[in-house]
Amino acid sequence: MNDDTGRDFDELRASRPTSLVSELLEIQKYQRNCPRDFTQVRSLKCLSPRQQTLKVPDPTLFKVTLPEDDGKFAAVSYVWNPSAYENDTTGRYRIMPEHPGRPKRSKVRDVILDRVVRYTVSGNIPAFWIDQECINQSDEKAKIAAMQSMDIIYRRSQYPVGVLSTPVRCQREIDCLLELLNGELVTQQWSLHGPKLTAEVNIEKARDILDVLFRVMCDPWWGRRWISQEEYCAMDRMRLLIPHKLGLRKARGGRIFGNIDGELSINAACFRQQVTLFCIACHRQEIWTSTREKWRCRLVLRRAKKYNMLQKYGWIVGDYSDGRAMSTRILADISRRSAKIPSDTLAIVANCCGYATRLDVETLSKARLRSLSLAILALFVLNGEILRNDTNEDVPCTVVDFLKRQSFQGFDPPRDDRKLTFMKRCRLSDVVLSEEGIKTHGYCWTRCKIFMPRCLASSEKGAQWHQDILRQLAEQLHGSYRRLADNIRKYLQGTMPGNMKTAGLREIFKSMAEGVAEAVEAGRPLILAQLAGHDQIWAVFVATTRHHTRSHIFTSCEPAEGRSSGSRSRPLDKYVSLQVVTSGNADSGIPRLRTGSWVNGLWFVDRIRPQEVIFPWPRFLSEE
Structure with a gap:
């Protein structure tokens, strides 16, 4: 397979007699949805x-x-x-x-x-x-x-x-790493202003820290694609072995560095967190005076960033990706590393992102479908990742830049904790690629009405407060919207909607319920919605403005099928709740939808089959 990931899509399109979509449809034929060989x-x-x-x-x-x-x-x-x-x-x-x-x-x-x-x-x-x-x-x-x-x-x-190979050379470097990992360099200031260097960290100390971090980050271990997958999948259990010269003292850091002679054994997740906070704090306080120092700090952050820290404070360093799919960040990081066999990238991305649909590289090559860029794009879309089709920009870019720009960027998890975990599941269900666009199944909600709940408050604390708010909301809805009120009460009594079959989907539904309760308590308007073709209100969503009286909302969910081998590996459930714009029907009669914003809310559909819809391709891909 040709590693053309450095080429612009404009070049790829110009070298083909048909549109890029036509080749994506050919690649689709070589997907494998069967369980992996465990x-x-x-x-x-x-x-x-x-x-x-x-x-x-x-x-x-x-x-x-x-x-x-x-x-x-x-x-x-x-x-x-x-x-x-x-x-x-x-x-x-x-x-x-x-x-x-x-x-x-x-x-x-x-x-x-x-x-x-x-x-x-x-x-x-x-x-x-x-x-x-x-x-x-x-x-x-x-x-x-x-x-x-x-x-x-x-x-x-x-x-x-x-196992890293670049050694720590002197006592000063060990002491710098110990201060970093002990959290002594950055104040735990979890505020809107972001992390801040402690008063003891002057420019000389910061330079010493940056020097040792730069040496560690130049180790070949950080430059391989397969290794990025290994660390990502090991999560917070990964230890890093960094050799050091014998005779150096690490007794004060035994808890952090371990007890192996000649080795520093450090927790990779802790290392990433402290490195990320340090780099962001240095950038925020504009501590670096030379171009070389700024470049080194950017390299260290790029290689050792912690996703959840960057999600919270990325805006300080110009990273505004807090509402973007995790998959695009993972792909961008993987693409910066090297691989002996470029096509391995498909397996690496699929493993990191929890993709159930895989591509058969061998048969793709035999069919002369050898563009790694288009294979990555096909893999991305076939697994339900959402492409924005509400813009028609035509800017030359590589596949990584295209997905970074064109993937949906408006995810708005209802809870602040575990945002990245929530966004991993925000994918379309049962995807099939067609000339007209991305076919999927779900529920279209129409005839939305604005409902302003009376001011509600809860005397409950902890996990019970949102249930108390929702109970009061159900009482207000009961007179005019009895079916919706009854469904909310059933949820509060422990009965989940029939389509929320897995623990992952039930957790999402619970998060959505808390989001609705928070909106009610804050006095925000709600959207009451009817399922297309039905005349009763079965859903309540949080309005993003007061003017969405004719909004259309598309929802879908798909429970993960089966369970992978091993207690820590499961297929991902999929869930979507999008405000959309309808743009007529395709030639096949299927409704066409254009992406809008993310909408949090509760919807109830028992024993009603989802309908097929099409999200048209971004125009750039369908042009010849």
């Missing part, structure tokens, strides 16, 4: 060291098979090629097969295995998984299957570890 994950092959492995000149690692529910192993994340700081010698370790047979010499660098064994033995971790030895590298089908399910291994591992 054979290797269910019976995971790992390596087990012994205590004496550290002491013998000819150490042996033993092949073991872990059952599906066993997460007590370290999933190793490392760079296959040696860095300038590493010896490239291999073969000192013997791998003993699980069943009777002759041992073989490992192809993994000795220095990597030395460090991983020290990590597992010091933490009493019984086994570790490392791709070069635990995947059959001579079996191409096994490699492809493992590649598509790699995310599950890192989600399942209780002790994932990233």
Whole structure:
């Protein structure tokens, strides 16, 4: 597959006799919606060291098979090629097969295995998984299957570890990292103004911190696409091993740095959070005076940012992506890294974003559909990501920039906590691509009426306050909108709508209920809506202004099918609640919708089948 992700869509369009949409429809034919092959994950092959492995000149690692529910192993994340700081010698370790047979010499660098064994033995971790030895590298089908399910291994591992090679050279660098990770550099000022450097941090101290962070972030580990997936899927359990010269003191930081000789073992999520806060605070206070320092700080933030911190404070550094889909941020970060095989990007993005629909790279190539840019776009849309079609801008851009600009940017989660988790589920259901646009299924709500609830307040606290507000709202609605009032009461009594079948969808519905309650308490107007073709009010939405008396709203939900192998990996539920503009019917008679803003609210449709609608393509894609 051709890595054309650096080319503008204008160039791609000019090199084809038909529109880009026509090629997207061809790519669609090679999607795979079937469950992934979890054979290797269910019976995971790992390596087990012994205590004496550290002491013998000819150490042996033993092949073991872990059952599906066993997460007590370290999933190793490392760079296959040696860095300038590493010896490239291999073969000192013997791998003993699980069943009777002759041992073989490992192809993994000795220095990597030395460090991983020290990590597992010091933490009493019984086994570790490392791709070069635990995947059959001579079996191409096994490699492809493992590649598509790699995310599950890192989600399942209780002790994932990233092995960096750039050493910490002196005591000053250790002390700087300790102050950073202890939270001593930035005040915990969770205000609208953002984080602030403490009074003790002067320009010299800030430069020292930036110097050591820049060295760490230049490690090859931060530059590989597969590794970005491994860290992302390991979540807050990933530890980073950073070597340091023997003799340096880290006793004061034992809780943060661990107890492995010659290693700093730090939590990756904590590291990312403190680095992000430090960089944002430096930018906010305009501490850097040289172009070089500003560039270094931007590079550090770009490579080590924590998504939830950037969601909250990104505006300080010019990142206004708080309402944009997580998938576009993930794709942008992955695209900045390198991959030996560019088409691996499709599996990496799918694994990180929890995509159920995959593309068969081998058959795509055989069909001469070799544009990685269009394959990424097809993958994005087939999995329900929402494209804005309310603008007709035609600006030359790459696929990453196109999705950043054209993906829906108005997500408005009803709760401040877990915003990113909410937005991951905001995707269209049951998508099919057509010449006319993106076909999906859902419910169209029309004849919206504005309802101004009487001022309500609750004496309840904690989780009960929103139920008390909704109970009062149901009483006000009962006279004129009895069906809606009854449905709200059923929800308050613990009966969820029939289409909210999974825990994820029920959590979304609960968040929406809290959003409605907050709007009522704040005196905001509500939209009461009827389902198209029906004459009763079955939905209540929070009005964004007082003038949406003729709004149309499109909602949909799709429960995740089944469950992936491993306790931490599940398919994602999908949920959408969009204000839309109708623009007639397509030639097939299906209603056409154009994207508007996100709308929070409650809707009830039991035993009513969703209807098919079309979101027309952005004009740029459909032009020849």
